[in-house]
Amino acid sequence: MKIASVETFLVHAGPPGETAWAGASEGGLSLGGTRHWLFVRVTTDSGLHGVGEGSGWPKVVETAVNDLAPLLIGEDPRHIEKLWGKLHLAMMGHGMVGTIGGGAIGALDMALWDLKGKVLETPVWNLLGGKLRDCIPAYAHASSPKVARAAWDMGYRAFKAGNVKGIVEKVAALRAELGSDADLMVDLHGPPWLTVGDAIAMGRALEPFRLLFLEEPLPPENIDGYARVRDAISVPLAAGERHSANLWTAAPLINRGLVDVIQPDSGRCGGITQFRKIAALAEAHFVQVAPHAGTLGPVAEFAAIHCMASIPNALILERFAHDWEGRSRVVTATPELREGRLVVPDMPGLGVDLNLPEIAKHPGGHNVGVPSTASYAAGTEAEYVYVQPRWQRTTAFGHEEN
Numbered sequence: 001m002k003i004a005s006v007e008t009f010l011v012h013a014g015p016p017g018e019t020a021w022a023g024a025s026e027g028g029l030s031l032g033g034t035r036h037w038l039f040v041r042v043t044t045d046s047g048l049h050g051v052g053e054g055s056g057w058p059k060v061v062e063t064a065v066n067d068l069a070p071l072l073i074g075e076d077p078r079h080i081e082k083l084w085g086k087l088h089l090a091m092m093g094h095g096m097v098g099t100i101g102g103g104a105i106g107a108l109d110m111a112l113w114d115l116k117g118k119v120l121e122t123p124v125w126n127l128l129g130g131k132l133r134d135c136i137p138a139y140a141h142a143s144s145p146k147v148a149r150a151a152w153d154m155g156y157r158a159f160k161a162g163n164v165k166g167i168v169e170k171v172a173a174l175r176a177e178l179g180s181d182a183d184l185m186v187d188l189h190g191p192p193w194l195t196v197g198d199a200i201a202m203g204r205a206l207e208p209f210r211l212l213f214l215e216e217p218l219p220p221e222n223i224d225g226y227a228r229v230r231d232a233i234s235v236p237l238a239a240g241e242r243h244s245a246n247l248w249t250a251a252p253l254i255n256r257g258l259v260d261v262i263q264p265d266s267g268r269c270g271g272i273t274q275f276r277k278i279a280a281l282a283e284a285h286f287v288q289v290a291p292h293a294g295t296l297g298p299v300a301e302f303a304a305i306h307c308m309a310s311i312p313n314a315l316i317l318e319r320f321a322h323d324w325e326g327r328s329r330v331v332t333a334t335p336e337l338r339e340g341r342l343v344v345p346d347m348p349g350l351g352v353d354l355n356l357p358e359i360a361k362h363p364g365g366h367n368v369g370v371p372s373t374a375s376y377a378a379g380t381e382a383e384y385v386y387v388q389p390r391w392q393r394t395t396a397f398g399h400e401e402n
């Protein structure tokens with residue numbers, strides 16, 4: 001069996017109904033104009049094919065996939081580790097290219113695992129050592145008690161709130177609404193203006209709420225800062241979504257014990273091959289795995305489910321309780337949600353395929369966010385999130401009354 005073709009499909013996906021930061025009615029994030037899913041299909045001369053998904057910067061990743069594709073044509077798709085190395089080597093002259101490279105190699109790698117499962121007529125989790133669990137715990141984004149309660153009614157029992165401003169009050173409201181049966185998480189998304197001292201102060205203020213984890217209290221590249229935050233607070237730290245493009249870029253956070261939870265993005269961490277290695281390294285350091293999935297589409301979610309089913313240190317999987325309504329239409333299957341957990345599929349391969357006629361209705365477009373009217377305006381609150389060095393401290397921390 002030899003690889004005969006590699007195809008890419010860039011899909012312009014709509015925004016999720018709710019994020020940890022804000023609901024769609026509040027303006028949400030600018031994901032609606034920029035959110036894309038890049039699917040790939042690797043077809044063999046036998047007619048069998050596998051599908052994958054790459055994130056990182058989907059439109060750019062598509063170019064990278066098409067650049068790499070000739071390296072796979074004529075190859076035996078069974079030798080995934082060898083082919084992964086061949087693709088990785090091809091990127092060395094380009095500076096390894098970070099999560100874009102991780103997305104491109106990962107999309108192809110994912111398709112090869114799907115293909116192998118179809119060839120052997122067995123689920124991907126069976127190729128990865130078998131299942132430790134039949135369902136994967138999932139958490140929903142919740143910017144308010146009302147949103148969290150709606151997700152609770154769908155079966156979710158874990159919720160993540162986001163943003164720096166007013167986060168302590170937001171978490172207090174969620175805990176008051178949901179009680180101690182709910183797992184709560186916070187994502188600060190590590191804005192570059194947040195000092196280590198303030199991240200520590202925020203972490204201490206969040207300690208009483210017994211979070212499952214505090215995500216990105218600082219930019220994940222601030223390794224020394226993570227060490228200081230870790231030593232100063234009693235809240236599990238999580239990071240890894242932004243720059244985990246393979247085993248080696250995830251390793252510093254794990255090896256130095258800077259995080260309790262590593263968050264590989266199954267669409268840009270170098271594929272299932274690298275996800276497994278990141279998880280194994282994490283296991284050696286008593287770190288748990290909670291994949292990032294904020295911008296991901298349905299194929300990468302299936303890949304994450306198979307990985308999480310087969311590793312001992314699987315903590316929880318991120319997802320939107322209400323995603324773009326087209327999500328279920330561009331593919332052939334949707335994971336079953338059962339009491340807040342995603343049922344691990346038993347179909348051969350990943351258990352999902354592309355719905356090409358539906359995909360054709362949503363062609364890819366511009367990948368870079370165009371700010372809505374107020375965003376990034378100088379001197380406004382919308383500017384402070386990432387652009388302004390610092391907002392007035394009392395405003396940033398939401399304690400103006402104090």
Ligand SMILES: [Mg+2]
Nearest residue numbers: 187189215241
């Ligand atoms: Mg995050």
